[in-house]
Amino acid sequence: MQELLCFSAGSNEERNQLETCYNTTSLPQDRDQSDTSSRVIDLCTERDQLQKERDQCRKNMNQLKRMRGQLQSERDQLQSERDQLQSERDQLLKERDQLQSERDQLLKKRDQLQSERDQLLKERDQLLKERDQLQSERDQLLKERDQLQSERDQLQSERDQSEKTDDKIQLQERNNALTKDRDMLRDRVSVLTNEKVALEKRLSVSEQNICPKMCNCCPEGWRLLGSSCYFLSTQRKTWEESRLDCMNRGANLMIINSEEERRFLCGLNKIVWIGLTDSVTGRTRKWMRGTPLTTASYWRSGGPYGGGVENCVVVRYWSSGYREGWNYQCSYTQFWMCEKGLL
Template identity: 45%
Template sequence: MSEGVNEISNRFEDDEPDATKNTDIDDQNYSNVRAFRSSPRDGVVVSVHVQWWKRPSGVAVVCLGLLCVLLLAGIIGLSVYYGVIGHHNSTQIDQLHTSYNNLTKERGQLQSSYNILTKERDNLQSSYNNLTKERDQLQSSYNSLTKERDQLQSSYNTLTKEREQLQSSYNKERDFLSGRSTNLKQTCPEGWQKFESSWYFLSTETKTWKESREDCLERGADLVIINSDKEQEFLFKLKKTVWIGLTDSVTEATWRWVDGTPLTTPRYWSPHQPDNGDGKPEYGEEDCVHMRNNQSPLEAWNDLSCGIKLGWICEKVL
């Protein structure tokens, strides 16, 4: 049988045209199929079939088929994969688009806020500039007013000095004219005494401080105002306990003369005086001042209740 097969095989090969010996895979397959059909014997068929699988072209066909199957499976897998990826990417794209729109909207809001803040900043800067300008103007006005005030103060000081000089000249001239007029007169009115530029009336009766002052006013004078040590010593020598024109009846402890001027200097209080009665109710409020005649000349004043009756001294300035 083996010989028959070999014979048939050799005949098959000899009968083939040269075209069947082509190395192309499809042509070889076709030649194998034709040889299979032309053989009437099963043994030949089996022998030919076995040789077909053993040929390189058969292996190539199988590999090609497997490769096609693998390629198809890869394409399907890739299609599925990219379908899933595409869906996932589509979802991501939608999310990114949404995020982009939100960011765009937020950017617009931030831009609007930025524009508003920029406008407010410009307004504040403008206000600041205006305030700075006003401050500079006020500073300039303040400097000008300060300069004018200093000039006015200097002028005031000069005028005050001139006034004092004029007052001094006036007093000297008045004293001079008063002395001349006194010399021209024969004598002072009855009951009056002359000292320097004033006449003094010493009462011969007693009255309260208020009544004493009223008497002086009726005489065209007022209770005496003491301005110097010489005047105090002159009055002390009269040796009388008399009211003088000093009181704190308006404001306690604020002593004023009857012409409204405050007591400054000189002061001729007795030791420990004034004491406003030393707090003893029986003395009452001691708001008026009298001159004692049993103290030293420059320590003769004492505060006493205004309702007590004493003598008094009136003064008329010439």
């Protein structure tokens, strides 16, 4: 019993206690005592080894527990990041689908605008072709009219010189025929002129419809008329300063080419410099591009020369309601009108 009690003790001094127990116990036979003592020592040695292994296992277990907790924490963090990435992925997919839908709509709108632009370009080209054809016909009719007028003048001269009645009658009949032809040609010219004006109006409307779809036609503050942009100043300068201002804007002082431009100026109710001057020759008025003025319809009655130093031209509004050209000294300050082609 004492031997069993000693063996059950779990302190570090168990070996010594067991040896003491065996030394103090009286057994009948020494050989049996020696074998038992040796066995107890072996058991104690095994026990110590097992305790060491147990402690190592506990240490390993604690380390594994810590690693498990760390791995669980990392797992939770990775799951959280995964959920966040999945949410971001879903949001990006949604945005991608929305952008694809917007892109499809924009492509559809672009194709529609391109189709409209192509149609308007076809209409413009057709109108330009018709206008050119009418202008060619008008020029031909004007040429024929001038020829007929020349023949008529010649016949009138021959008629005046003729003293014989037969010659006078013949000349009168010929003159009447030529007069009839002239009147018919005038009517034809009038019809063609009206058609040309109508085509120019249609062309202007078409260009105004085409322009906003193709480009920013005129800069801000400029006005669109036909195929040109116009800028009216808000201050007064000399003719040369006005010309330089227009050049700085990529334009020139306005050149009047059509009745539509004259009507456009008439609605301004201002005195404005235009691109017409006789400062080089003194008597021959020329436009900015160097071509001479071929009509006096821009001038009010009385002539353009006032006897002073009047070399530059304005278009002004008279009390009669008409806007007519008149020479001014280039050093005077007036408003001005710039003109340039569409962008």
